[in-house]
Amino acid sequence: xSAQAIADSAIGSTLVELKxxxxxxxxxxxxxxxxxxxxxxxxxxxxLALMGPSGSGKTTLLNLLGGLDKPSxxxxxIGSARLDQMSNSQLTRWRAxxxxxxxQFYNLMPVxxxxxxxxxxxLLTNLSSAQRKKHVAAALSLxxxxxxxxxxxxxLSGGQEQRVAIxxxxxxxxxxxxxxxxxxxxxxxxxxxxxxLLQTLNQQQGKTIVMVTHDPRAADHAxxxxxxxxxxxx
Amino acid sequence: MYYLYFIMKNxxxxxxxxxxTCLSIVIAFLLFGMLRTLGSxxxxxxxxxxxxxxxxxxxxxxxQPLPYNYLAKVKTLDGVAIxxxxxxxxxYFQEQKNQFPQFAIEAEDYFSIYADMYALPEEQMKSWKSNxxxxxxxxxxxxxxxxxxxxRVPLIGMFPQQDGKTTWxxxxxxxxxxxxxxxxxxxxxxxxxxxxxxxxxxxxxxGWMVIKVxxxxxxxxxxxxxxxxxxNSPAETKTSSEKDFTxxxxxxxxxxxFITSIILAAVFFTMLLVAGNTMAQSFRERxxxxxxxxxxxxxxxxxxxxxxxxxIFLSVVGGVIGLLFAQIxxxxxxxxxxxxxxxxxxxxxxxxxxxxLIVIFGIVTGAIPAIQGLRLQIVTALRRR
Numbered sequence: 329x330s331a332q333a334i335a336d337s338a339i340g341s342t343l344v345e346l347k348x349x350x351x352x353x354x355x356x357x358x359x360x361x362x363x364x365x366x367x368x369x370x371x372x373x374x375x376l377a378l379m380g381p382s383g384s385g386k387t388t389l390l391n392l393l394g395g396l397d398k399p400s401x402x403x404x405x406i407g408s409a410r411l412d413q414m415s416n417s418q419l420t421r422w423r424a425x426x427x428x429x430x431x432q433f434y435n436l437m438p439v440x441x442x443x444x445x446x447x448x449x450x451l452l453t454n455l456s457s458a459q460r461k462k463h464v465a466a467a468l469s470l471x472x473x474x475x476x477x478x479x480x481x482x483x484l485s486g487g488q489e490q491r492v493a494i495x496x497x498x499x500x501x502x503x504x505x506x507x508x509x510x511x512x513x514x515x516x517x518x519x520x521x522x523x524x525l526l527q528t529l530n531q532q533q534g535k536t537i538v539m540v541t542h543d544p545r546a547a548d549h550a551x552x553x554x555x556x557x558x559x560x561x562x
Numbered sequence: 563m564y565y566l567y568f569i570m571k572n573x574x575x576x577x578x579x580x581x582x583t584c585l586s587i588v589i590a591f592l593l594f595g596m597l598r599t600l601g602s603x604x605x606x607x608x609x610x611x612x613x614x615x616x617x618x619x620x621x622x623x624x625x626q627p628l629p630y631n632y633l634a635k636v637k638t639l640d641g642v643a644i645x646x647x648x649x650x651x652x653x654y655f656q657e658q659k660n661q662f663p664q665f666a667i668e669a670e671d672y673f674s675i676y677a678d679m680y681a682l683p684e685e686q687m688k689s690w691k692s693n694x695x696x697x698x699x700x701x702x703x704x705x706x707x708x709x710x711x712x713x714r715v716p717l718i719g720m721f722p723q724q725d726g727k728t729t730w731x732x733x734x735x736x737x738x739x740x741x742x743x744x745x746x747x748x749x750x751x752x753x754x755x756x757x758x759x760x761x762x763x764x765x766x767x768x769g770w771m772v773i774k775v776x777x778x779x780x781x782x783x784x785x786x787x788x789x790x791x792x793x794n795s796p797a798e799t800k801t802s803s804e805k806d807f808t809x810x811x812x813x814x815x816x817x818x819x820f821i822t823s824i825i826l827a828a829v830f831f832t833m834l835l836v837a838g839n840t841m842a843q844s845f846r847e848r849x850x851x852x853x854x855x856x857x858x859x860x861x862x863x864x865x866x867x868x869x870x871x872x873x874i875f876l877s878v879v880g881g882v883i884g885l886l887f888a889q890i891x892x893x894x895x896x897x898x899x900x901x902x903x904x905x906x907x908x909x910x911x912x913x914x915x916x917x918x919l920i921v922i923f924g925i926v927t928g929a930i931p932a933i934q935g936l937r938l939q940i941v942t943a944l945r946r947r
Contacts, residue, residue: 396857396940417861424859431944435854439571444564451564452859496858 344370349402364559375530377550384556395419424452428497432509434489443477467495487518507539523549587880590833595888597822614778617807618771621798627767641784646671647768653719666757686736696735700747837927845931853943866936873928881920
């Protein structure tokens, strides 16, 4: 491990740094500003909840942090990577190694078993089939679904599907977990289970988590809560 | 292996649709295999034609005879190695449906000129030559009519005998075999001397001449010399290479190659639309899933290949089954059609064309969704969920 990597991995050190980030989309002849001159720092090991009304720019910010989209201007740095300067193919490779995504509607592949769904990100690594199986088993065990490995998504409850999605996000050991309304489609009890799981991952595994949510009770599980409105942090 | 597994799983999500699409591809390739084989069977004669052989017919038409003495004149030409002649007998066995080719020929010269294609055992040749009503038959006729050496075979011919009878009595003196794969063995060969002497009209004429040249590079020049011999005579000749003659003879029935090509083009165009639409529909239904793959870090190219892979996989499965069925049907039909359509077999060329077409079919049907998959924007696609 390089000195830089050791420094990067230290809990509490800066992981994400946004300087004057703006994002706008063209809409006809007009320009719609979604993010305006946003500045933000997220430390390694943080659990950050992003709240705000619809259209405030939460998901856009999450997309930028995940390398799914590029800022119109500003500097976006995660670890030692300058995402704003990367090409699309560089971002694709970076995502595979550094980010785990958790969606509101789980987004599992319906034709694959839980085990095969979790294995997907590992196909982008150099691991052998046996090594992949080992990692998948560990990830499923972590989310408490070892016995459901052979089940298809339609054979699982919503909470179990989201656990599989979390296992898939974790399996390649990413630097940061990005969650877009991870409990938005779940009942309260199940939502609490998922949030507790995320909390555990943050506290015991040291995973940095950024979670977009409308739900104040969900946000209560985070260490830090940030509110957004009209593309700015308020 | 995982990707193949994933492709198969995706195809299996709508089983009925996949099976129906696959069946349509099976039918398309079944037709391809059968029609191309049929076409190549018609071309078989031309493929087997000797490069050093010429065929001379009456300039007006093949059915107009030529004077027999033309043969002697042709034999005097410098470039001619062997020349022989043949006549159409046009008979049938017992019932009109039992038709097969019968030629009245001159035994030694005929088998010399076709020495590369047919073989007749020496003792059978000897026995045949000594039997005025003797005939030799090919293996396809033996298989079909179960004739054997010594059998008497009455044929009803289009030429009446001098006593007005149209039934001609023959005796099987020998059985010739093909030396070249696909060579026609459905022909009966009889002595010209017997035929010419016994027939009521047309005496002293021949149907066509077959000429073997000394040097195949001189074929064209020899052909011109032959035709020049009989220019301005009452029966002018037209000499061409055996290949050209066979091709134009086959086209008298119909241009099978052209007809099969038209049918296949229509079938494949329709199937392209059917399979292409299925692939496009399947792609549209999975846009968010493909976006998730890209989110996880799968490259644009990988997603494109996954989509294209489904189309190619479907095409390979349907195509291979179709060609396999075509092979089974052709093999089954080849035996019963041996006498009428010799050389009916799926050639390696047809098979190769089929395999190539399978790949092209898969690529074309999957191309549009694959390109859409390549260009898929994650953020836009995820919003569709």
